[in-house]
Amino acid sequence: MSSTAQENIYVEVALPRGPRGLLSYKIPQQLRDRVVSGCRVLVPLGRANRRMTAYVVSTSNEKPDYSLKEVLDLLDDEPLFDPIRSELFRFVAAYYHVSLGDVIRCGLPSGLNVADARMASLTDAGRAQCSTEPVLALLQEGDRPVKSLKVSNSQLLRLAKNGLITLRYELERPRVTARYVSVIQPTGVSPSRPLREGASPSLLLKILGDDGPQEVPSLAERVPNHGAAVRRLVALGAAKIERIQVFRDPWRGENAEKDVKPTLNSGQASAVAQVGAAIEDRCFEGFFLKGVTGSGKTEVYLHALELAMAGGLGGIVLVPEIALTPQLAGRFRARFGDKVAVLHSALSDGERLDQWELIRRGERPCVVGARSALFAPLPKLGIVVVDEEHDGSFKQEEAPRYHARDLALKLGQLAGCPVVLGSATPSLESIANVDRGRLEMLELPVRIGGRALPKVTVVDLRDHPPVRPEAILSQPMIDALEETVSRGEQGIIFLNRRGYANCLLCRGCGHVPSCESCSISLTYHRARRRLTCHYCGFVQRVPSACPDCSAQSLELVGTGTEQVERILGEVLPGANVARMDRDTTRGRQLQSLLNRFRSGEINVLVGTQMVAKGHDFPNVTLVGVLLAEQMLKLPDFRASERTFQLLTQVAGRAGRHLKPGRVLIQTYDPEHHSLACAKTHDVDSFVAMELAQRRLRLFPPFSYLILLKLDAPDAHVVQNAAGRVTYRLKEVIGQCGLNVNVVGPQLAPLERIKGRTRYQVLLRSPDRSALHRAASVVTDADSSLLGGARMAIDVDPINLL
Ligand SMILES: [Zn+2]
Ligand SMILES: [Zn+2]
Structure with a gap:
């Protein structure tokens, strides 16, 4: 067989945006031996x-x-x-019912792609009118991509039509590229002419x-007029210049102190084996x-990784x-030093690209990172570990809405390696x-x-009604906080982030209106004064008094961290109270807050x-x-399930060192x-009871869910779209005799977000x-x-609000 017979002439490509399906192109002659699957093309x-x-x-x-x-062009050599x-x-x-291009884009470092962008430039007529049109003024200093101008398309077209600007397409440069630097090195040859003693060139030669x-x-800081000296x-x-690639360092030069490998206990040793x-x-x-x-x-993971790398x-x-x-x-770095790559969202695009490239070359065989690190291009995969596998952050909440834990198992199957959750x-x-x-x-x-695990006490709010301003803290909680602070120890007060959930709670007896068939709290829809179950569609009017104790004290559940921070300040005068949540703490700010807490400056x-996860504070004795x-x-x-997990995690923050810890839960x-199970640290009983409930109500893992989320600025548009979607689904399910239950369309528990009304349709089977x-x-x-509405499909959803 001749080589031309095997030559690939056609490619199928996926686009990072736009059309969902694959497109076919012909490969021009000069690129035929180089275009292979996995490359990018223009x-x-x-x-x-x-x-x-x-x-x-x-191909x-x-x-x-x-x-x-x-x-048109090949963008990658490999x-x-x-x-x-x-x-x-x-x-x-x-x-996950998403386009292949979307998935690949998400799996590769961002900022590499190029595309034609519409550019605007000023005409002479436009230049004369800069003072009256702010958009024109922006263009005075040079041509700019249209999307950076932040004006409507119709306004642009009007400006173009009036001859004030011209529009054209131009290939944008990639946002991120590999970084190169010029390095000067001595050739070992003496300068062909003598250098003046003390002048910059001779100084530079001495440094080299x-x-x-x-x-x-x-060299800028060490050699005056260094550019001329180099030339x-x-x-x-006497010297030569070489361009070499430098890798941006996410550790910013910080060195890891080598740790001492501990001896494993028998449980760890058998797991590692x-x-x-x-x-x-x-x-x-x-x-x-x-x-x-x-x-x-973690020590089990470290040992397993070491075995993989040894092989x-x-x-x-x-x-x-x-x-x-x-x-x-x-x-991991303390154990494996420079073999560790890190991938998480706090890296700059450049740092991420460089880590990714080092991984691809096989120079960083140990990759530690958040969910997207699953797609790290390790050439020889020996093991995948998912730590804290129950954590919700492994599910991506935008398209593609994948679950990294589930995909880790898939990756293990494809690559032929063990996966440890x-x-x-x-x-x-x-x-x-x-x-x-x-x-x-x-x-x-x-x-x-x-x-020992910390002692957990449950404070029954029916016996100890919350006192003090705004009825949030019970007397036992206040006493415990005062004791802790007065002993010079530290406390953590934990509050659920999603405190905004719309459900009603009786402040007298703690009753929460729930759906009888699903045993799930009903969602309160304020505008219609209705309570609904979004798993089965049950609807009920809001009762005027508590059905259990007849008190007129049904209120929305929900207290924020800010409110608690303020009240603690009043209750504990002289103590230093600080708040840590997603709004206040990002990156370095978070690090400094944690350092202040660790040093004892914060009581x-x-x-x-965020406080529940993994941190280790020796002086915390109360949670x-x-x-x-x-x-x-x-x-x-x-x-x-989430409550049990969080309480167990948060309880794990107390008494991790010599001082015994305790945990107080108000409910x-x-x-x-x-x-009850969190109190006795009884994971097995909790799991058994919860599994029984799920089996009874046919919730996952005994059924599977797909949530269709629709939204639009106009409530009617989205309502109609959701209606059509539901009709189409029921039609197909009926025709094909599929065992699928459709609930909806109904308003989402959070009815409106960012000016868009939200509907959802839930499929269960x-x-x-x-x-x-x-x-x-x-x-x-x-x-x-969809008629103008947006629809997102969420397979195996973990957030149904
Ligand atoms: Zn009540
Ligand atoms: Zn229900």
């Missing part, structure tokens, strides 16, 4: 042939039976993704002789590593929150997978150093979910949970299984393939179905 699009970046997903030598445009990732991207696109090659920009030495043959065997066999196996907080799960393989460790990533990455408080999905034999359980029963820290109802009564079938419902078949009918439908 292609012409549409009637105007606007240029756009596209991802090559397959072939069979001509499609329609005429094709040609690829593929950006390999066949394993290609397979993973296809799986994500199919399972003493300190070796130098980055040219760094002079090069001209005289089992995972290690799977690493060596190079085959997929799913493990669930269960261990209470402080039982040493020439790499590993990915996914961790939940950005707040925690640097901390955990630090531990770890948690002290497993998700019910993972426990169900253990029960079904899909995951093997590894247990770490003891806390390192044998330290009491009020916080949301207070204010209104457990704020978590427990969310209109979400996972409310009990109206002390018998609730989430609280024990039969996963029937569910996806039904959903694909509306996700593949044309835009007339």
